[in-house]
Amino acid sequence: MRVITLTMNQLKRLSYVTCLIMFLALLGGAVVTKTGSGLECGNEWPLCHGKLIPAYTVGSMIEYTHRLFSGLAGLLSLASMYAFWRYARERKDLLAYALLTLIFVVVQGGMGALAVTKPQSAAVMALHMGFSLIAFASSVMLALGAKRRESADSDPAAGNYTVSRSFRNLTWITALYSYVVVYIGAYVSHTDSQGGCSGWPLCNGEFIPELSGGVAVVFVHRIAAALLFVLVAVLGHLAFWRHKNLPELRALGLAAVLLCLMQVLSGAAVVHTLYNERLYIFAALSHIVLIAGLFGVLCYMSVRVWQMSRTETQAAGLTVSSVSLASSDE
Known part of the structure; x- marks a missing residue:
């Protein structure tokens, strides 16, 4: 049985992909808000008007694309958490970034689902944006931290x-x-x-x-x-x-x-x-x-x-x- 291991360079690339998808999820949420597409799929989640694939209207596609990227961001944050825990467990800072990314992408995803199924106040919706921002910032820290760690490994004096x-x-x-x-x-x-x-x-x-x-x-x-x-x-x-x-x-x-x-x-x-x-x-x-x-x-x-x-x-x-x-x- 072949044992799969990931190098620090591969973990860094995974963190880059996670950060990119998290950015697209954040951007998608902003597009939903600015175009007023939040309820284009009705008060249903995760389905859109009872369908897995929504009708081809601009509003429903904007909302559904945002849901798709948010779900993908959740899966990638979970994969990053596991990968860094499995192959870079000694990097406590990177583990913390990955954990924060996972926690806040789940929290903001849950708040997004609640915003669809139940009306929320403006204060709560603003908090949803805030949690999305923390999730993205955590993924940025993971990507930058992984890049710095690789540089620090090649330059031991970098941390002095x-x-x-x-x-x-x-x-x-x-x-x-x-x-x-x-x-x-x-x-x-x-x-x-x-x-x-x-x-x-x-x-x-x-x-x-x-x-x-x-x-x-x-x-x-x-x-x-x-x-x-x-x-x-x-x-x-x-x-x-x-x-x-x-x-x-x-x-x-x-x-x-x-x-x-x-x-x-x-x-x-x-x-x-x-x-x-x-x-x-x-x-x-x-x-x-x-x-x-x-x-x-x-x-x-x-x-x-x-x-x-x-x-x-x-x-x-x-x-x-x-x-x-x-x-x-x-």
Whole structure:
């Protein structure tokens, strides 16, 4: 009987495929929301109007394609979890990423099914988007982590660099806050508040509009997004200019700044194309894709700075131990 084993390079490719399918599932969910196709298959799940293959209407095909990719994402996340557990069990970080991917793809899939069979509030639907984003971010961390592990195996010195605790904390705060901004943005979409503020950067021609109804929701999202850009800009500046011995961290910081900048511009495009259906969908999908990429980069960056700061702590502990031993020898 032939025993099948997977190399680290093969596991890395599996993580790439999982990440790609997870991205398509996330994008499909956004298309469903923006085109209002959520109930094109009726209140049935997993069937569509009682059929395995739905009628060939645009709405039902959009909804069913999203279900197909979501199911495939679940199967691949399960396969990744098993593969990394079976063939890379010593890689605790990769196992954690794979487990998070599996957990959140199941959670968001269950919430998606509930959204079809039973009406859900806008707050719950926004949370569904948030869980989908965490599932995608986890798959991004798995892919980047597998790639880094392969590089680290060929370059043992790659893990010897450290970062300060304050930089680590700033990275964590930025990542957590980005999730809050995403949730508020999803809430804007699910409450149909996009038209609350006409114009950009002003809201209905005012710096501070009358805060009521959809206007308040959109304005809060804009302020939150502006603060996120400031945090990401500071984080990227520190990563790029104060950690010149850490090319990986510099690349992550630069990627975060560029993604955040494009995300802000795509948000402006959403406002200006609100009454042009074709351009609006393109702008809205671009907005979601960019924030998904930004959140994935920030999540992975948060893990990496934690690993680097832990290395710093361990190094400090070894130094103290060495000094103590030296003193005792004297």
